[in-house]
Amino acid sequence: MLIRLTTRYLKPYSGLLIAVVILQTIGTLASLWLPSLNAEIIDQGVSRGDLDQIWRTGGIMLAVTLIQVVCAILAVRAGALAAMGFGRDVRAALFGRVLSFSSRELNSFGAPSLITRNTNDVQQIQMLVVMTCTMVVAAPITMVGGVVMALREDPGLTLLLAVIVPILGAFMVLLVTRMAPLFRTMQTRIDTLNRVLREQITGIRVVRAFTREEREAARFDVANGELTATTTSVGRHMALMFPTVMFIMNISSVAVVWFGGQRIASGDLMVGQLTAFIAYLIQILMAVMMASFMLFMAPRAAVSAERISEVLDTESSVAPPAQGVRPAESLGRVEFAGLGFTYPGAEEPVLHDIAFVAEPGRTTAIIGSTGAGKTTLLNLVPRLFDATAGAVLIDGVDVRDYDPDALWARIGLVPQKPFLFSGTVASNLRYGKPDATDEELWEALRIAQAEDFVREMAGGLDASISQGGTNVSGGQRQRLSIARALVKKPQVFLFDDSFSALDVATDARLRAALGPVTHEASVIVVAQRVATIRNADQIIVLEHGRIVGIGQHTELLDACPTYAEIVDSQLTAEEAA
Numbered sequence: 021m022l023i024r025l026t027t028r029y030l031k032p033y034s035g036l037l038i039a040v041v042i043l044q045t046i047g048t049l050a051s052l053w054l055p056s057l058n059a060e061i062i063d064q065g066v067s068r069g070d071l072d073q074i075w076r077t078g079g080i081m082l083a084v085t086l087i088q089v090v091c092a093i094l095a096v097r098a099g100a101l102a103a104m105g106f107g108r109d110v111r112a113a114l115f116g117r118v119l120s121f122s123s124r125e126l127n128s129f130g131a132p133s134l135i136t137r138n139t140n141d142v143q144q145i146q147m148l149v150v151m152t153c154t155m156v157v158a159a160p161i162t163m164v165g166g167v168v169m170a171l172r173e174d175p176g177l178t179l180l181l182a183v184i185v186p187i188l189g190a191f192m193v194l195l196v197t198r199m200a201p202l203f204r205t206m207q208t209r210i211d212t213l214n215r216v217l218r219e220q221i222t223g224i225r226v227v228r229a230f231t232r233e234e235r236e237a238a239r240f241d242v243a244n245g246e247l248t249a250t251t252t253s254v255g256r257h258m259a260l261m262f263p264t265v266m267f268i269m270n271i272s273s274v275a276v277v278w279f280g281g282q283r284i285a286s287g288d289l290m291v292g293q294l295t296a297f298i299a300y301l302i303q304i305l306m307a308v309m310m311a312s313f314m315l316f317m318a319p320r321a322a323v324s325a326e327r328i329s330e331v332l333d334t335e336s337s338v339a340p341p342a343q344g345v346r347p348a349e350s351l352g353r354v355e356f357a358g359l360g361f362t363y364p365g366a367e368e369p370v371l372h373d374i375a376f377v378a379e380p381g382r383t384t385a386i387i388g389s390t391g392a393g394k395t396t397l398l399n400l401v402p403r404l405f406d407a408t409a410g411a412v413l414i415d416g417v418d419v420r421d422y423d424p425d426a427l428w429a430r431i432g433l434v435p436q437k438p439f440l441f442s443g444t445v446a447s448n449l450r451y452g453k454p455d456a457t458d459e460e461l462w463e464a465l466r467i468a469q470a471e472d473f474v475r476e477m478a479g480g481l482d483a484s485i486s487q488g489g490t491n492v493s494g495g496q497r498q499r500l501s502i503a504r505a506l507v508k509k510p511q512v513f514l515f516d517d518s519f520s521a522l523d524v525a526t527d528a529r530l531r532a533a534l535g536p537v538t539h540e541a542s543v544i545v546v547a548q549r550v551a552t553i554r555n556a557d558q559i560i561v562l563e564h565g566r567i568v569g570i571g572q573h574t575e576l577l578d579a580c581p582t583y584a585e586i587v588d589s590q591l592t593a594e595e596a597a
């Protein structure tokens with residue numbers, strides 16, 4: 021997964037990666053040369069008092085260092101550019117994929133997990149790419165080159181490396197294998213923490229109203245504690261890593277000085293050569309450590325890559341057709357043809373054999389007890405889900421055959437839970453028609469009975485709206501959301517219980533104002549209140565996902581006991597009031 025993902029998304033940056041390889045090679049070769057030059061200064065310059073040689077070799081060392089520094093800076097820059105670009109592209113791909121998801125996929129991943137995947141998981145791989153760019157060339161060249169240079173200085177001492185490197189390598193591999201499963205747990209626990217936190221922040225008012233702060237704090241503590249435990253465990257392994265590596269390095273240096281000292285005494289080795297040998301030893305061990313460090317980052321990035329690929333490889337269950345239909349003419353006639361729907365994983369269908377037509381210029385109301393399937397029915401029109409039996413047709417074309425943009429352009433949906441984006445009143449109203457004029461916006465607000473309160477808001481159309489529209493009341497949010505659908509001027513209006521937060525008088529005024537603007541569109545209204553729908557041209561009565569009555573108010577009163585019962589219960593309530 022990791023390799024597939026990185027090769028695919030790093031392809032556009034291959035030029036930068038080649039530059040990294042070249043620069044790293046030059047830089048690493050330069051740093052491998054330095055200890056040897058240093059040895060020459062000590063053995064030939066210092067010991068013989070040859071000042072010229074010291075200046076000459078010192079000058080070469082300075083130039084080599086400069087080359088090494090410049091190469092390192094450029095390599096890190098190129099690597100960072102490639103890694104950041106990679107991160108941006110993966111995030112964009114993930115976001116694009118999530119946008120195409122239907123409610124089914126969104127529910128199955130869950131918003132918090134999708135957010136973690138798009139941020140933290142991408143970052144893990146990005147870090148690995150940065151590390152790889154820094155180390156992938158340098159580590160092997162240093163290891164091989166270091167051994168060659170060390171052999172040049174003293175083949176006998178080089179045998180020590182055959183003992184030290186495997187010890188360090190084995191230790192690092194052991195550590196990495198123990199840490200890999202911890203990383204998997206860590207990503208899931210970050211997901212859980214995000215989920216709990218998000219739920220608590222969104223539901224803070226309910227938490228307060230039910231004085232459940234302590235219980236929620238305890239729930240957060242559990243999630244927080246679990247993440248802390250895993251992270252601490254990772255930290256403990258890391259804490260073990262550095263001192264152990266330093267210990268191995270220092271012991272090795274002592275061994276080299278011990279054996280090297282004896283060889284100097286016997287005249288087989290010079291002081292400068294020993295210094296160079298120690299420098300090579302440290303370079304090699306550092307390379308082994310860095311390579312293992314990469315090994316240790318790789319499992320975490322692999323877990324993240326799996327999580328990202330899972331999203332990227334998930335096909336939306338409402339995939340657009342290969343050749344989407346874009347009919348030139350549009351009337352907005354909506355036909356439900358023998359429609360059935362079962363939620364994923366559910367045993368029973370929530371809609372059975374729904375058949376009726378919503379004609380343009382007419383209002384079709386859907387009423388029924390809660391859980392009867394009204395929202396589900398509306399959601400099948402804009403393909404938030406796809407029907408599992410039968411079809412929804414707009415102007416005779418199955419919604420599944422439409423080009424998605426053409427389909428959505430025809431539909432103005434006002435959801436049951438109206439959602440506004442952070443921005444201004446105007447930016448929210450222009451959501452479906454970016455080029456709408458201010459006059460169009462005011463007209464929509466007038467019809468939606470929102471003109472008065474928007475005029476009173478500081479800034480009017482430019483008044484700010486906070487995320488989710490939490491700085492306006494529930495009823496105001498509903499009206500703004502209705503105005504947003506009106507600005508779009510669609511052929512099919514879907515109002516999902518959109519008048520529920522309005523008082524009876526506002527509800528009546530809004531419906532009266534809607535009449536003239538929706539006379540050419542089909543209007544499908546889901547409502548709980550009989551008063552909202554009693555004048556509809558056609559009322560559909562739903563019960564347990566089945567149509568139990570179709571007709572106008574007076575017809576249904578006689579013909580449909582369920583409808584009569586609903587009317588009866590509401591009238592009694594109103595009369596009682």
Ligand SMILES: Nc1ncnc2c1ncn2[C@@H]1O[C@H](COP(=O)(O)OP(=O)(O)OP(=O)(O)O)[C@@H](O)[C@H]1O
Nearest residue numbers: 127363366370388389390391392393394395396397
């Ligand atoms: N995402 C979902 N997954 C599984 N079942 C669901 C899902 N959404 C709704 N349901 C079930 O489908 C049935 C119909 O729900 P729906 O929201 O369509 O009812 P409704 O008539 O709009 O209710 P209300 O008037 O309360 O809004 C309910 O029994 C509900 O439990």
